[in-house]
Amino acid sequence: MALHVYNTLTRRKELFTAAQPNVVRIYTCGLTVYAPMHIGHARTYSFWDFFRRYLEYLNYHVLSVINYTDIDDRIMQKAAELWGTDSDAGSARPGELGSPQRQSDVNQAAEGLPEAVGSVDLAEKMVAVFRRDCRRLKIKDYAAYTRATDFVQGQIDLAAKLIELGHAYVVDGEVFYSVDSFPGYGKLSGRTIEEQEVGASGRVTEDVSRKRNPADFTLWKPSEGKQPRWETGYPDWPQGRPGWHLECSVMSTTMLGSHFDVHGGGVDNMFPHHENEIAQSEPVCGAPWVRYWLHPEHLDLRGVKMSKSLGNVISPGDLVNDYGDQAVRWFFSTTHYRSKLPFSPDLIASSLAGFEKISRLLKILEGKLSSAPDIEQGVPVAGLYASQRDETQSVPRLRHYYNYGHFGELSTKFMQRFREALDDDLNTPQAAAAFFDYVGELYSAGIESVPVGASLDSPSGDAGEGGSRPATTYSSTASLLSVYRCLTRHLYVLGVEYPNELLYPQLAMDCFPAGGAEGESALAPHKAFIDALLEARQQARRDKDFAKSDMIRDLLAGAGLQVEDTPQGPRWSL
RNA sequence: GGCGGCGUAGCCAAGUGGCAAGGCAGAGGUCUGCAAAACCUCCACCGGCGGUUCGAUUCCGCCCGCCGCCUCCA
Numbered sequence: 001m002a003l004h005v006y007n008t009l010t011r012r013k014e015l016f017t018a019a020q021p022n023v024v025r026i027y028t029c030g031l032t033v034y035a036p037m038h039i040g041h042a043r044t045y046s047f048w049d050f051f052r053r054y055l056e057y058l059n060y061h062v063l064s065v066i067n068y069t070d071i072d073d074r075i076m077q078k079a080a081e082l083w084g085t086d087s088d089a090g091s092a093r094p095g096e097l098g099s100p101q102r103q104s105d106v107n108q109a110a111e112g113l114p115e116a117v118g119s120v121d122l123a124e125k126m127v128a129v130f131r132r133d134c135r136r137l138k139i140k141d142y143a144a145y146t147r148a149t150d151f152v153q154g155q156i157d158l159a160a161k162l163i164e165l166g167h168a169y170v171v172d173g174e175v176f177y178s179v180d181s182f183p184g185y186g187k188l189s190g191r192t193i194e195e196q197e198v199g200a201s202g203r204v205t206e207d208v209s210r211k212r213n214p215a216d217f218t219l220w221k222p223s224e225g226k227q228p229r230w231e232t233g234y235p236d237w238p239q240g241r242p243g244w245h246l247e248c249s250v251m252s253t254t255m256l257g258s259h260f261d262v263h264g265g266g267v268d269n270m271f272p273h274h275e276n277e278i279a280q281s282e283p284v285c286g287a288p289w290v291r292y293w294l295h296p297e298h299l300d301l302r303g304v305k306m307s308k309s310l311g312n313v314i315s316p317g318d319l320v321n322d323y324g325d326q327a328v329r330w331f332f333s334t335t336h337y338r339s340k341l342p343f344s345p346d347l348i349a350s351s352l353a354g355f356e357k358i359s360r361l362l363k364i365l366e367g368k369l370s371s372a373p374d375i376e377q378g379v380p381v382a383g384l385y386a387s388q389r390d391e392t393q394s395v396p397r398l399r400h401y402y403n404y405g406h407f408g409e410l411s412t413k414f415m416q417r418f419r420e421a422l423d424d425d426l427n428t429p430q431a432a433a434a435f436f437d438y439v440g441e442l443y444s445a446g447i448e449s450v451p452v453g454a455s456l457d458s459p460s461g462d463a464g465e466g467g468s469r470p471a472t473t474y475s476s477t478a479s480l481l482s483v484y485r486c487l488t489r490h491l492y493v494l495g496v497e498y499p500n501e502l503l504y505p506q507l508a509m510d511c512f513p514a515g516g517a518e519g520e521s522a523l524a525p526h527k528a529f530i531d532a533l534l535e536a537r538q539q540a541r542r543d544k545d546f547a548k549s550d551m552i553r554d555l556l557a558g559a560g561l562q563v564e565d566t567p568q569g570p571r572w573s574l
Numbered sequence: 575g576g577c578g579g580c581g582u583a584g585c586c587a588a589g590u591g592g593c594a595a596g597g598c599a600g601a602g603g604u605c606u607g608c609a610a611a612a613c614c615u616c617c618a619c620c621g622g623c624g625g626u627u628c629g630a631u632u633c634c635g636c637c638c639g640c641c642g643c644c645u646c647c648a
Binding site for chain 2: 028029030031032037038040041042043044045047048072073074189190191192194214215216217218244245265266267268269270271272273275276296297298299300334335336338339340342346347349350351352353354355357360361364421427429430432433434435436437440443444446448541544546549550553562563564565566567571
């Protein structure tokens, strides 16, 4: 089965193909940068990051673009609230200027950045915060991050073109798109103009009398007062700022070409934003403009109110601090992207409890392999892998044998399930189940007690039907290393990163720098002391002085070190 | 009012026209000085009522409940 994805445009799972062989062009609607990223954004962008990683796993080169909406009424409003700038007369209410609490919130989120003084600065500050949070969440860098304000000329040109083609009209210096001029309007969201009850949401405050159809939307809006403005060169609409929908049409096609493969954003963008983008773009670019529309669902707080006044706001940074980036990304993977992801501290904690079964095995393998006699510093076991990194591309091409050695068949089975799950509309929960089964089978096969530097006979099942295949002997180190790489490579697809320069240098190169190991490195100076305590405890155990051995274990536990006894001796972890 | 989605064990969550993955929690067991970890075993008839079918949790209809969208929104 090849990759199939659910395309909002057709409401069906479709075979995924790229317009250009091996290259996938993706445009993702990014943030309006007026406030720091929240955990809902974290879910959405983690999904897009996973999607990109899976396409790369399938050997696609991914050209991904994300935008920042850095010109928007909300930004101006926020900046006005904070600093009393960029305000038109109406919104500059003196009582709210520089509200200390809210300013400190922003400054806290943007710690270390220069103080913002206006909407442009506020936007830049939030851009930096966004990038920082993405790094924390292990969201890989996009090929390009575009700002709406860098594409204003293109937006002016597109608006002019749409006027010229009869799709837009000018009223009092404001440019509206005429939805009646585009027969396909509504094809993405599956609704017709007639079906809409205008103002049903109770949120329409705008005077719609100037529009030909209430569903018409703004392409260009005149600026007033100190609001940011651009000159257009058109007498009917001489100055102003672009409407929200217009920018994405321009940025995506400028960066990726008039047609591209995937356009995405949260479900909330489906209507009206993406619907409007299609209406703007197809008259100029031709239809179909975009091949696949994907809409990941929202994170759901399950009735829990998060608010600053309650003091229970959890930021993406908090999440990573509290649970670790691996557990966060794993948690995001345990629900399908088209379903709401219920979130609460309890839920992520129970997800973490399950994930530890996997992470524990990785720690065990790392422990064994790091001290293997036949694995030299920085030099993996010979003959086990053949990495090809095409230096002309920014994308790594990892081609390793992840199913080498004693546990090879389990790994093969796992990889098949993993692939089948993700090929079926990116079924990450199914992939997660494959991990659990794989790890369970590895434990069951006794991987915990396999020593390094030994020889292993092939499992009996390896003989195949009729025993035609000759018995094989594997290096235990190579076998364990292959499992380690299989696990870390496939977790990597989900955004769960385990960089290890010794055991998997090729993968480590593509992971974010390992920053979370400060705990272990902080312990390094005390290693000799810890070892001495462990040895003292072992002696006490040999002497059957269990009171003493338990005391030492409690002592270490108090310092945050868990000691476990195994047939191979004690093992400790943080 | 319109459009769309969902309802699977205490919790989270896949899935299939033919005896319901996985995880958390729970119970029992193996191992262990004790723990821990791991492994083994146990734990659901899939919101309700009809219909189609040899057979439906899976298809259709109705009902009940929950949620989202209908020009702020990842």
